[in-house]
Amino acid sequence: MNGETLKGHLDLLLLAALRGNPAHGYAVAETLRARSDGDLDLPEGTLYPALHRLQRSGLVTSKWSESTGRRRRIYQLTAKGARAFSARHDEWRAFARVVRSVVEATP
């Protein structure tokens, strides 16, 4: 699945990847790859502008950490981000249900 197909869903995917556990960018990319069995194929570098955008929107916060001997920026969902995830998840479920009912209907 390429970046063009994912356009519009990337924020939800990132919020989902960060839900429950703060993570640095590489861990977020790994989570997306693992949860999609490798089907999410987008340049990992393009995750960062999206993460920074989520931070500017107050959905994610970040801090630099050196806990493992390497300086990394750790991203964490805020309370506002958790609420945004729930809302967007509901929207996504409704959208997917509608599309599935139309696309998979027997002619």
Place this chain on the structure above:
Amino acid sequence: MDRYLTSLRREMAGRGAAGADRFVEEAHAHLLDAVESGERRGLTRAQAEREACARFGEPRAVAAAFAAEYLRRRHRAVLTIAIIAGIAIACVDSRPGWDDTGITAFALLTAAGLLGLFAPERPWRWALGIGAWIPLYLVAKTPTVGTAAGSLLILGFPLAGAYLGMLLRRALSSSNAAAS
């Protein structure tokens, strides 16, 4: 990997993206993690570095994605400034005692020129943000076709200024690139 990071840094700088240094630092940590992961899977260091850089994306594409975010924010700020400047010029121009059209035209030209110089992407937006208010005021005051047509000519000043600013910025960028 060092060549990749140098290329990424150059692409980011070339696009004027904000926060380039911190992002390159993040990218460096990301690539090191990816290389370690590749080595754990049995790749050689060189193979792991190639895979990590390929997965991170073409430096040009990554920098473009970053710059797009940065430009979107900058353009919102520039449009806000354009609208505030335009309303201020229109307020001065509409005062009963004000009859110096030359100064108004110069103000429209200069303000739009400065914004075109600062943000040269699609400068017609700054021209409209600055120049739309005087025609709107005139048409609201005297709503006739003649007034509308005549007042639209005023837009020529901010349009000329914004595009002159854009051309000046391009010329400066070209000469800087040639010098380096």
